[in-house]
Amino acid sequence: MYPQGSFRLGTVIRPNTPTGEYDIDLVCRLPITKESTTQAELKERVGRMLRAFMRWKQQQGHDDGPASCKATRRCWTLGYPDDGFHLDVLPTIPDLEKPPTGILLTDKQLHEWQHSNPIGYATWFQTRSQLDRHLVEAKRHPNVADVPDWDTRSTLQRLVQILKWHCMLYFVDDPDNRPPSILVTTLAARAYTGQRDLYIGAREVLSRMGDFVENRDGKLWVPNPAHEEENFADKWNEYPERRAAFVHWHNDLSALLDDLARLQGKGLKVLATRLSESFTPEAIERSVQVYGERRRRQTVTGAHRMGVGGLLTTTGTGPRVRPHTFYGQHPHPRG
Incomplete structure (x- = not known):
């Protein structure tokens, strides 16, 4: 039994549903041919377990067990409503052709068995994340091994979270047409x-995403990088x-990022207002507060310096920006 999907990749986002339940995907792999x-037999065997x-x-009086166990198209869903999540358990067997x-x-x-490779996909995604050399250096820090893997997220992980967050809200009233998370992530x-x-990464990714939608014999195709025969865009051919x-x-989303570029220099409040039109306003407000407090601390401690072109920076070059007192040179107003 092992996790797959966003929890394994480190790209999970808070659900925007009435229950707010997290959907945790697990693979149950039985070593049979x-x-x-x-x-049908495999599905029922895992269901019995x-x-x-x-x-x-329930018989042991444990209060940490599932409240329900229901069959879906591919999985068994274990409900934990009091804990805010449910587990989707996928019955599988080894694919001897793809060891x-x-x-x-x-x-x-x-009718046919379906192929997949969640572990192979996660390995591929991790490799893509490590294009961010800053993350690789952070992982080499001696204390990183003492904390969970995703305390240090790559730019790619955070970028995928933003895409998924925007997508979730954009399709809140049209869930049937919402792109699968695995398609957006890939x-x-x-x-x-x-x-x-x-x-910068988000703008670059959005400008290049379409380049990786293939046309195979008249069919739109986004291959699973861990299993080329699996098409993450198969539903596009059935439902244009x-x-x-x-x-x-x-x-x-591209238009939003273009707007943010045009609003540069208009102030944080203007940027936050535009972001709140596309993302959860409460989350944007909290982010602005955190960002403002961080900037205040950097100014007070003298971490801000004037960079090239007059931009504020926390690097070690350029003249230091003095803290603002708002009342001139004297620490107290004259009596």
Whole structure:
């Protein structure tokens, strides 16, 4: 049993749903061959295990067990409503044609076994993240091993979180046309070229994402980098309106970043107002407060220096910016 998806990649975002539940994806891999079972048998076998686990928790009087166990198209969903999350457990077996981490998974709507490789994908995504050399240097710090992996996030991880956050809010009233998280994540990771600055990286990624949508024999194709035969854009061929919805979302976010560039120099309040039109206003307000307090501390401690072109910087070059007292040279007003 191991995690897959955003929790494994370090790109999870807070859900914008009435319940606010986090969706945690797990893989349950049984070491058996496809010749020894069927999709339906595998799905039911894992379901029996999970239902037995839930009953055992209840019989033992444990209050940390799942409240429900329900079958979905591919998974079994264990509900933990009091704890704010649910687990989607995916029944799988090894894909002997794609060792060592390839898997075959069940799907009640499809006759053939479906291929995937979550571990291989996570390894590929980590490699893309390490194009940010600053992250690589941070991971070499002797204390990093003492803290969770994602206390230091790469620019790519944070960039994907922003794309997913905007996408979630953009499609809040049209969830059927919302692009899958794995599709957005893959296109962003392919388009990322190592920028450390989050804003510059986002603009670059948005400008290049379309370059990685292939046309294979008339079908739109975004291959899984860990399994080229898996197409993350398969639904675009069945439902062209979903491709159109993706383009509209992409253009909306690109327009937002263009607006922010034009508003540079207009002040933090103006930028925050524009961001609040596309993101959660409360989150933007909290970020502005944190940013303002950090800038205040940097000024008070003398960390701010004047950089090239008159821009404030915290690097070690340029004249130091003196703290503002707002009442001239004297520490107290004259009596």
